[in-house]
Amino acid sequence: MRRTFLGLLLIPGIAIALGASVFPQVRSIELPGDNAMAELKPGPGVEVVHANCIACHSTDYIVRQPHSDAKRWEGEVKKMTGVYGAPISEADAKVIVEYLAAAYGPAQANARKETKPSKSGTKAP
């Protein structure tokens, strides 16, 4: 908001020159930071995931994906390196796939079912 205000202060001359349009010439917003409620599960290799993946996207891109085996996770990691050009070394990619398959693998697939709604406490948002 402060930036928007500064932006408006800087341009009245321009606005007048253009015919005193009330339409602001500069739009400026600030985005909040990452979702702190979507932390990666602890586990071997989690620091490699933080170092490589979280540079480009927030953790909520990972923790909400379908629980998958190493082969499917490898496909996703290859998409990041091959398609989007993420600079991840082969050694790190291997650690990342192992972490994902362990922390978000088929064995953990029931985690989503545990979050099914309880019958009580329904309130309008």
Place this chain on the structure above:
Amino acid sequence: MSSHFSPKALSRRHFLSLVGGATTVAGGGLFETIRTFAAEDPILAGRPLVRYPEKTDLILLTSRPPQLETPMKYFEHAITPNEAFFVRYHTFPPPTHIDLSTWRLRLGGLVERPLELSLDDLKSEFSPTRLVAVNQCSGNSRGRSEPRVFGGQWGDGAMGNAEWTGLRLQDLLRRAGVKTGAVEIAFRGFDEPAAPTIPHFAKSLTMHMVADSPDILVAYEMNGQPLPTLNGFPARLVVPGWFSTYWVKHLAEITVLDHEFDGFWMQKAYRIPASPCGCVEPGGTAAHTVPINRMKVRSFIISPKEGARVPVGRPVVLKGIAFDAGYGIASVEISTDEGNSWRRAALGQDLGPYSFREWTAHWVPTKRGNFSLLARAVNRVGESQPFEATWNPSGYMRNVIERIQVTAV
């Protein structure tokens, strides 16, 4: 165009302050809010409400790049407020600082007269056109795909309906003068990916389709207001009837091509199986794919809510919305007996063929117990919704008959 994003994680305290509005409504803290969503829809379980700039409390799908989902309560009305309209970006950072004194829309390529236009030019040199149209993400409801698929795990709120004001793309092309031999038109936003290896977001439409579609707009207003920054300020493409992926935000360049556009977001992403249903056997793969295009018919029951308790012997008002790709909704029917019998809902005001159409129906539960309420729409060319969800590897184009469970007491 610079960004002011600092990628530090929110502290929990900061996060609580962000959801302050929701906290008041829900009568508790952040976790109260989360439980509220969990109770309504398991797909949304654990997702917080957040308030982004120029936005109201929306459901946080991902924060970087940002994806924000509209709570279903906003679909009780045909028009979705700008502040509640969903947000979806492919690359990060999105534009956060936009200066209209330097922004220009450029039209070039295979044209007689390349154009370079300011926002004032777009408004003053072309006649404005207004139309109401649904903007729905290709992957809306992807979280319900079974078997599950990778991608943004949306509930049903990656959609919205607004009145768009802008100039006709055809008028713009006429001004520039398209040369013979034009095959496709490419559209590019001015948002820049974080790394040069990440494909810039750009889409294309065929010249044939554009020549046939006078309703494609370069829109600079949404519900009578300038576009929210996160919905594409200062101008975005509006392709009525087609999925959002074509509605390029922060439009900067339009290029007329004498060949098929080779961009990543056309050739590799947003593709559907080439079969008539755009689907394959659940879990399967498609040998041939085509770019996703027009939307399928959908309808939603917005009220009562999932899990509601309704009194036996008294009329329950069912309300919802329906839409299609622009043929227009011919009818909406509801069933309270698993689809054995259907009866017509009353359609609300017609805001145009591309719009959400409100509908209302009445139902009197005659006995206690659990009921499924089903809604299905039929459009003016007879297209409707399937009982069983169709499936494709990317979780696109879901349009199964929706059902909610209520209990008569």
